[in-house]
Amino acid sequence: MGLFALFAAVCAVLAPLFGAAEIDWAKALDLSISPADNPDRQILLSLRLPRVALAMVAGGALALSGATMQALLRNPLASPFTLGVASGGTLGAALVIFFGITGAAWLVPGTVFGAFVMSLVTLVIVYRLAYRDGHLPTGILLLSGVSINFFFGAFVLLLQYLSDFEQNFQLVRWMMGSLNTVGYEPILWILATLVVASIPLMIRARAFNLLALGDSAAQTAGVDVGKLQMLGFVASGLLAGAAVSQVGPIGFVGLIVPHAVRMIVGPDYRLVLPGSMLAGAGFLVLCDILSRTLLAPIELPPGIITALLGAPFFLSLLRRKSREIVV
Amino acid sequence: MSGSVYEIRNLTYGYVPGNPVINRVTLDIRGGEFCAVIGPNGSGKSTLLRLMTGLIKPQSGVINLKGRPLGSTGEREIARSVSYLPQEDEVHFPFTAGEVVLLGRWPHSGGAFFDSSEDHDAALRAMERVGITDWSGRLVTELSGGERARVLLAKAVATEPECMLLDEPASELDLKYRADAYGLLRDIANEGIAVVVVAHDIGSVARWADRFVLISDGRVLADGNSGAVLDRAILEQAYGVEVKVISDGMDRAVFPAGNGRLKGESQR
Numbered sequence: 095m096g097l098f099a100l101f102a103a104v105c106a107v108l109a110p111l112f113g114a115a116e117i118d119w120a121k122a123l124d125l126s127i128s129p130a131d132n133p134d135r136q137i138l139l140s141l142r143l144p145r146v147a148l149a150m151v152a153g154g155a156l157a158l159s160g161a162t163m164q165a166l167l168r169n170p171l172a173s174p175f176t177l178g179v180a181s182g183g184t185l186g187a188a189l190v191i192f193f194g195i196t197g198a199a200w201l202v203p204g205t206v207f208g209a210f211v212m213s214l215v216t217l218v219i220v221y222r223l224a225y226r227d228g229h230l231p232t233g234i235l236l237l238s239g240v241s242i243n244f245f246f247g248a249f250v251l252l253l254q255y256l257s258d259f260e261q262n263f264q265l266v267r268w269m270m271g272s273l274n275t276v277g278y279e280p281i282l283w284i285l286a287t288l289v290v291a292s293i294p295l296m297i298r299a300r301a302f303n304l305l306a307l308g309d310s311a312a313q314t315a316g317v318d319v320g321k322l323q324m325l326g327f328v329a330s331g332l333l334a335g336a337a338v339s340q341v342g343p344i345g346f347v348g349l350i351v352p353h354a355v356r357m358i359v360g361p362d363y364r365l366v367l368p369g370s371m372l373a374g375a376g377f378l379v380l381c382d383i384l385s386r387t388l389l390a391p392i393e394l395p396p397g398i399i400t401a402l403l404g405a406p407f408f409l410s411l412l413r414r415k416s417r418e419i420v421v
Numbered sequence: 422m423s424g425s426v427y428e429i430r431n432l433t434y435g436y437v438p439g440n441p442v443i444n445r446v447t448l449d450i451r452g453g454e455f456c457a458v459i460g461p462n463g464s465g466k467s468t469l470l471r472l473m474t475g476l477i478k479p480q481s482g483v484i485n486l487k488g489r490p491l492g493s494t495g496e497r498e499i500a501r502s503v504s505y506l507p508q509e510d511e512v513h514f515p516f517t518a519g520e521v522v523l524l525g526r527w528p529h530s531g532g533a534f535f536d537s538s539e540d541h542d543a544a545l546r547a548m549e550r551v552g553i554t555d556w557s558g559r560l561v562t563e564l565s566g567g568e569r570a571r572v573l574l575a576k577a578v579a580t581e582p583e584c585m586l587l588d589e590p591a592s593e594l595d596l597k598y599r600a601d602a603y604g605l606l607r608d609i610a611n612e613g614i615a616v617v618v619v620a621h622d623i624g625s626v627a628r629w630a631d632r633f634v635l636i637s638d639g640r641v642l643a644d645g646n647s648g649a650v651l652d653r654a655i656l657e658q659a660y661g662v663e664v665k666v667i668s669d670g671m672d673r674a675v676f677p678a679g680n681g682r683l684k685g686e687s688q689r
Contacts, residue, residue, distance in 0.1 A: 316500030
């Protein structure tokens, strides 16, 4: 666990060192100069640091959401987006862009609002579709979620088809994700969700271990399987919705980070859940550093980097330790 | 002699209304007895076990666990008193054998985040009894079906309950480990625990069980010791096949004979 915390901390410390503009560090950290006369300090405080913090909370939320979803569905292929929350969120953003509800600037609060509301709507729809007699049966939950995922995905395509060039551009950029931020509000939103969702998940981490042995085994051991499924589903959905609405549907973090963590610490969710959160935070910050430096001064969208960087890294792990992932 | 762990009266349950899988079953299970539940496929054996765990609720009839209705006993308390080994073995992530056995202690440690040293001791004892101490660090996903079955048996033993309900615990085990497993369950019953095993390998369990309950069409067709239940005529009636029973001391070999039909049944 210390390893993952260290990874996250190192990434967080290194990250502000990279960026489009050169910062004079002596000047930026010199408190005797008033902020108004100190552009270096302004860049650090209002651009660099918020961006790192946003990457950390978003990466942590997505990875924790994915680890929870894998526990809930007992399926290592599950991710935060498996049950349609991200395509719901994307549809929300697409609706806002298509109907021009908020001006022309991209990543305005309008898309955030639309994406978050539609994420929650998706969560409620999938929950209602899958709910049976106090339970969310795994198979029905998976099929309902995946169907809604495709359904909303088709709506997004429809809106794209009907959109003009500029709207299309906005939406495509939104879907690639962005960690640009000028303030701390988005960070606080995700952080609040992270606190609210992670505490009950961590407390019940041991019950998720029993769930891996099957519903009957867990239920007869005294675990309230129905309640545990609802907690997992709602917490995972809220985390994904909060992150996606602020930074876009950045993929791969929520799928791969829990796997990498599991390969290092084993499948015990008492380690996998907090480990994923920390490693996810570090991973997205690391991806963000690369996205700003690889083709500098061009900044690549983080959604591209996570998979471009993550897939080869994961495949190399897979080659060496495949027996510990295959279930 | 311990008293009844389970009192089951007129138990009826059906997945479809009007078509009971368990039909007015009355049964007492006492501490210290090793009870083998036998019967044809689909006769309701597994359903009976699931009813006894509280996983499914009966449409009518009574199940008392230690003198109290099962329905008004808390899930945690049932879990502490009764360990249940389902027929299908599921382990979805690569846990080690030691971790799986330790999960058998959940009913005792409850919501606690960490396992206590008592739990570790109990898990170790269970692994010793099943003879799998060496596997502690092995991944369950890499074990063979029979090896995994022994890990899950150790998990059920680790709970140290008052009653064990095991659905075909030996179906994947070879001859030696079948004898080992049933011998262990016999020992556990001798310590005063009630052991209920659903079994198809009647011959393997015959020496160890002191009671046989033959279920057919959801009803108890015969209930008694091996001499009373493992009888050719009764088994032929239940299974609808010609049966041979060969007795040799405590052992009884039971196997289908003839051409797979009852004598006198028309040859199609």
